[in-house]
Amino acid sequence: MKMNVVINLLYLVTSLTIIDTITIQDLNIPPEHVPYVFTNFPSLAEACKNDPSCSYKSALIGNVCWGYENDCNKTNSYHVRPRCPGDHKGWVKTKAAQYDTFFTQADFGYVKEQISDLMVMCEATYPHDTSLECSKYLRFCRGRKLMLNFTSLVGRGNNLRYKMDILGPGQIGGYCNFYSERLQKEAEHMSALQSWAPEFVNFKATTQRPITDGLCDVIIDKPTYIMKLDATVNMYHHFCDFFNLYASLHVNSTHPSMFSRDNHVLIWETFNYDSAFKDAFKAFTINPIWDLKEFRGKVVCFKNVVFPLLPRMIFGLYYNTPLIYGCERSGLFHAFAKHILHSLNVKLQIRKNDKIRVTLLSRGTKYRVIQNEKEIVDALSANPEYEVQRVVYDRSVPFTKQLEITHNTDIFIGMHGAGLTHLLFLPDWAAVFEVYNCEDPNCYQDLSRLRGLKYVTWEVKTKLTQEDEGHGPGGVSHAKFTNYWFDVAEFARLVAVCADHVRRRTDFRDYVDASLLSRAHEEL
Incomplete structure (x- = not known):
């Protein structure tokens, strides 16, 4: 207990510049999240109260919490809470246990579990010493005055990705009381994208203080997030990176600067980072993204560094999430x-009528193409209650523009594929129509219920036509590797189910009423 108190007090001291100003x-906070931040950090609330220019005074009223705080009452937790209307299918014995299981698996309860699992791995005796704290299985770690030695990267080329030997023995460490056995015990999930074990098993306590005793070639003053990324070409997998980075902000919630974007992001590979979804990083940092080439051949000391939750953790979020049946709507995902x-300034548009906005995401790929797509779009467009658009989300459409279209959609339609990850950014009332799940029934259905959205998919297999048996890599036959025709009337019926919702x-x-009233006032 004493060690945890010591290290948590140390983490309150990040950068004096940040604390003072x-x-x-x-901070980068949506207005509706401000009350939760005020509750966690009363100093910010007091500063706003005394500042005549603070525009958030209305958020000072109330006692709300995210859901992971020790004294957080469920009724005061984040306003979007889980619902469990369905049967739990034998996982647990009671409705209360069903709710609690979902909350721990997929909501702010998951953050709470990571926080409660934090263990001191290297204890600082004095504030200017190194300290290291990690959660179970080394899924999340944070350190102060930490030294990383990248001299062995010289000559290793620019194709280092998913490597577990970036660091060798003693190439990560600092001056502190190191609990080696405790750390080694948590290293059993040894994998590139499941744990920070490949890096931290090399941790050694130094006999000198890295920063004050001149062991560093480079000293990084600003807080730094060191990240291992999943497949950056695929929205589903890359947004697992962004989601876990966001969840890690909450795990690291010891100071309001957790939401500041004046920090650094270092990607744990030597490839130049580029992705069609790179604008999402603007939600987390205002600075250029680094990769390991930035520090090749150097000993680097980080005053404050976070190793966030990873994209493919066992029982992680949202890849590999073992969701209990019957529950939906995670406040953390919301x-x-x-x-x-909020960070990318994507807003709901004022409606000019009460028509349902239908967006069909068309695939510009070899497989999973809707062969009679035009006939379907024409049939839907003939319905006077709909506004229908067909979109292709490729690099010709900026990602922020894609989000703007998605966020202003009521029914989002698409074949099974990574583009359906856009459902995360639909309005709360929206419905998702995964036209055909291609024999992968849980992926986007689970993502939809995590987000709390209505989900529909094809029900009558005799009303679709499959081009062939599917020709995947290595000659494997699978429903994902072919194209389809769909019965137009049945397609329209399923869209109508979504529209009714x-x-x-x-x-x-x-x-809609507020939009129409606003437009009427403008016309007057």
């Missing part, structure tokens, strides 16, 4: 979506 206006949309939503009706 930070205000709620400086907060993540709001964080991204949208129209029944009070928040949809309220937004």
Whole structure:
């Protein structure tokens, strides 16, 4: 207990510059999240109260919490909470246990579990010493005055990705009381994208203080996030990176600067980072993205460094999430979506009518193409209650523009594929129509229920036609590697199911009414 108290006090001291100057206006927070930050950090609330220019005074009223704080009451937790209307299918014995399981698996309860699992791996005796703290299986770690030695990267080329030997023995460490056996015990998930074990098994305590005793070629003053990335060409996998980075902000919630973007991101590979989704990093940093080439051949000391949760952890989020049946709607996923949309300035548009906005995501790929797509779009467009658009989300459409289209969609339609990850950024009232799941039934259905959205998929297999048996890599036959024709009337029926859901939503009706009232006032 004493060690945890010591290290947590040390983490309150990040950068004096940040602590002295930070205000709620400086932080990257959606307005609806401000009350939760005020509760966690009363100093920010007091500063706003005493600042005549603070525009968040209305958020000072109330006692709310995210859901991972020790004294957080469920009724005061984040306003989007899980629902468990369905049967739990034998996982647990009671409804309360079903709810609690989902909350721990996929909501802010997951953050709470990571925080409660934090262990001191290397204890600082004095504030200017090194300290290291990690969660179970070394999924998340954070350190102060940490030294990383990249001299052995010289001559290894620029194709280092998913390598578990970036560091060797003693090439990560610092001056502290090191609990080696404790760290080694948590290293059993040894994998490139499941744990930080490949790096931290090399940790050694130094006999000198790295920064004050001159062991560093480079000293990084600003907080730094060191990340291992999944497949950056695929939205589903890359957004698992961004989601876990966001969740890690909450795990690291010892100071309001957790939401500051004046930090650094270092990607744990030597490839130049590029992705069609790279704008999402703007939600986390205002600085250029680094890779390991930045420090090749140098000993680098980080005053404050975080090793975030990883994209492919065993029982992680959202890849490999073992979701209990019957529950839906995670506040953590909702907060993540709001964080991204706010940071990239993506807003809901004022409606000019009460028509349902239908967006069909067309695939410009070899497989999973809807062969009679034009006939389907024409049939839907003939319905006077719909506004229908067909879109192709490729590099010709900036990612922020893609998000703008998605966020202003009521029914989002697409074949099984990574583009359906856009569903994370739909409005709360929206419905997702995964036209055909291609024999992978849980992936986007689970993502939809994590986000709390209505989900529909093809029901009658006799009403679709498969081009052939599917020709995948290595000659494997699978439903993902072919194309399809769909019965137009059945397609329209399933869209109507989605439309009925949208129209029944009070928040949809309220937004349409407010839009029409606003337009009427403008015309006057």
